[in-house]
Amino acid sequence: MFYRYNFIAERTLLKVMVYGTANLENMRSRLTLLANDHRWKSEYKLLVDYSGVTVIETPKAFGETIKELLSEIPVEKLPVGIAYVFPERLFCQCFNSDVSTHSIAAGCKVSFFRREEEAIDWLEKLGADYRLAMS
Numbered sequence: 001m002f003y004r005y006n007f008i009a010e011r012t013l014l015k016v017m018v019y020g021t022a023n024l025e026n027m028r029s030r031l032t033l034l035a036n037d038h039r040w041k042s043e044y045k046l047l048v049d050y051s052g053v054t055v056i057e058t059p060k061a062f063g064e065t066i067k068e069l070l071s072e073i074p075v076e077k078l079p080v081g082i083a084y085v086f087p088e089r090l091f092c093q094c095f096n097s098d099v100s101t102h103s104i105a106a107g108c109k110v111s112f113f114r115r116e117e118e119a120i121d122w123l124e125k126l127g128a129d130y131r132l133a134m135s
Helices: 024-035 059-071 088-094 116-134
Strands: 002-008 013-022 045-056 081-085 102-105 109-113
Touching (some): 013 024, 024 059, 059 102, 081 116
Parallel strands (some): 045 081, 081 109
16 A cells, blocks of 8 residues: 655645555554644645555445544644545445445544545535634
8 A cells, every 4th residue: 555645735635645455554654644744734634535546455444443543643633624535346345335425423524435526525615614613
């Protein structure tokens, strides 16, 4: 499993492209690195694109693992929201295939999407709500 990060400061967005086999150990180490990255700010939104992932080793535990990992990050480092984009085959392995999105409560808002456009729209709304609340 390897990653490519793209910080988009003007949109307060971090896009992470994930490739290869996703496993729990790598997820944990990468999330910890991200939370400690000097470029990271709590007002950021996080888009994680799993389009390049070939396999998720424990698909049914994916949501619970994300909740557990996010509980380990200090509140002041949590993003405004995290949107995961899964290709159809992985989405159906991890979640109910009858739904178009899936959400979890994990210290910050986390949703799983099948299409990047929907994920970005959701993140932009969260960002607008965040800015409004901070003003």
